[in-house]
Amino acid sequence: MSLDAALQTFYVEAQEHLESMESVLLQIDEGECNDDMLNDIFRSAHTIKGSAGIFGLDHIVSFTHVVENVLDRARDNEITLDHDLINILFKCRDHMESLVSFSLDDFQDETELQQTGKSLLIALSPWTNEDLNSRETEEDSTELTQPLTNIQEAIDDKKCWHISLRLSNDCLRNGMDPLSFIKFLASLGEIKHIECLTDNFPDLADFDPENLYLAYEIALQSNADLATIENTFMFVQDDSDIVILPPDTKIDDYINLIENLPESKERLGEILVRCGALTQNSLEQSLTQQNQTRQNSEHEDKQLLGEVLTQQSTVPEKVVNAALNKQKQSQNAASESKQIRVDSDRLDNLINLIGELVINQQRIDLLAKKSGDPSLVEAVDDFEDFTEQIRDAALSLRMVPIGGTFQKFKRLVRDTAQELGKDIELIIEGADTELDRLMVEKLADPLTHIVRNAMDHGLESIEQRQAAGKPTKGQLKLAAYHDAGHIILAISDDGNGIDKERVREKAIDKGIINTETVMTDNELFHLIFHPGFSTAQEITNLSGRGVGMDVVKRNVEALQGNIEISSETGQGSTFKIRLPLTLAIIDGFHVESHNTHFIIPQATIIECIDLDAHIDIEGRHCINLRGDMIPYLNMEEIFNLTPSMKQETNRDKENSKRHSTELVIVQFGGEMAGIAVDKLNGEIQTVVKPLGPIFKALKGIGGSSLLGNGDIAFILDVPQLIELAIGDETHLTKSLISSNENSNQNSPTE
């Protein structure tokens, strides 16, 4: 692993730890608090500090050290995490996040950031000072008493760890200098002694200047636990022999160490004596003892090492526990290793390739049918089945649960509520709902805008809520669920709702509509997406500038989704963002109109009916379907399709006034509409290819796709078509009414 890659891992892991810190802080803030959580958050801070230390990111280490200190005290129940402290810890977490995003060099130039760090440390001081003071007094007292009692000395000695480092030869080559580990160890306590072993140096001719030959024996006086010290070497564990002996290790273990190390025993013994791990006497004694026991044990059956260790109880409990923990961790790591991080570009590439596969599969399908060979057709059918499965599997790779995104809002809601002096509870539903990763990323901003708006304008202040007889705690709900092949993200609040009158006034004010315009509620609500539109009477730093909601709409539409707003005055409002499940490959329904191919996304289709069999309401594109009035659109009219010459002649032959005969009924949200076409060709897997920017303005078409025979099919944008159909219908109704009125007026004169 090169240094860059290792550093990258650090950044990714730091980010994960920061996220976990945030979620734990949120939980604690909500009143749940137990030892596990405190341990979790401490461990996160601790790991960040540790890894940062290895990379020499001192700015992170120094700040995180203090935070870790406070958390450690909380963990030991010396202090409790009250509201004030949690607030500061949130800020500290944010500060750590910004620290992580800066390199040490950049940090030197960031005076503002440095200032924030300093003020946060000052803010933390009520919780740390005591600690430092007490520690200082502790140290003072030891200094005072040390010369007096040998016992104290013995205790001090006990804190001395022994670390034996035989790092991987490639350590230097990989950009990791033992110097940095040692410097980090120094930050954990005091390095009493380091012995550099130069025994492994080869002759000059065989020397590789990028190999590490030095070995180290280190005596470290520290209160840190085994895991902390072990973590120092996290990045070099592979291929390295690292032995860490805790302070109260029995002499025998040192002897074992000596036995296992490659250097000569006598020399190692001397070194350990120099490190203060052993005294000359004890070394000699145990070496003789060991020789004896070895002779004895040769007569006995060979025991397992573990048994020997337990029998002799040479392994302190701490070490056993640490080892057990370590095993648990590695089990966790094993389950983690079932996940791999993949570059998203590679995934996109895979999806593209599968798109091509699908197209080719269709070509083969077509050829097979043409050939009429039944066994070939059957084989191709099987092939199609597998293609579909591969497609689904590949697409599912891109799916991530929306929960992660929702989780981030907890913090936003908490902070904003505090800022606004409101009491707001965030409820999350359907966090497991999976969504295309791309969409999750692009949704973060729109969601933030809507959530902020809901908190700022929607939910009332505590006093207003009390006056309205509502519970003081406002509710904000984020929900995600599936609906007819789409994902719905609903953001609802139980606030005041959207003030229709004010929206109207404002719209007239801004000249978006005129005083006579008649609008449905939905249309009225959609006015808030107009650029520069804001009904807020005062502008806060959160929202009210009218920038944002138009961006929200644009972002959602870019994802081929739409937004539905419903609002009830005094009851609250709901924003529903409706999104397609995936953008890359969809199940489509292949239809034809005047030899032009269209694909209707299958998820939107309810049924196909025969248009002629239904009563067409005269002069209006509407049919009566089992009592419901369904507007429909004729493809040939909308897209001005002109029949080809061949068709003309056919038509002459048929000598009938031909029109579209099939009607596909589609649904989107609560609306239904029909699409009239000539021919239904059936289900088809559709690879969505976006249309070029020239076609952006084209309403009703969402993309294109290549058919198996090489023809191009247009993918219909059903929501837009429905809008069009309903719009046409209302327009027609109005014109009909007015023309009736006109004719009524005109009739007497005639």
Added chain:
Amino acid sequence: MAKIKITQKRNNSTEITFSGELTIFCAMEIYQEHLQKIKLKPKVIIKLSSVSEIDTAGMQILLILFKEITKQSGEYEVSSINDVIRDYVKLFNLESCFSPSIKNIEPQL
């Protein structure tokens, strides 16, 4: 980048002066260009006062040089060092290598 100046003196000694950054980034170059074909007279004087930075790879270069000199049964003397080197040597208790004359005296605990 590190610079090495090797001067063969008339009084049967070699003077080696290291300057600049003595780190992993130039360790290979120093080894290939200078150390591999180094000719040493029985007495070697090593000057380190202009070294601006040293890391473990750099230290290994010095240590292998010391070893080579000793192997060729020569003597060496580190005639000048600076704080950069001093700090490193002190941290890793390498004093004995840098002052070979007191080689046999155990460093104090």
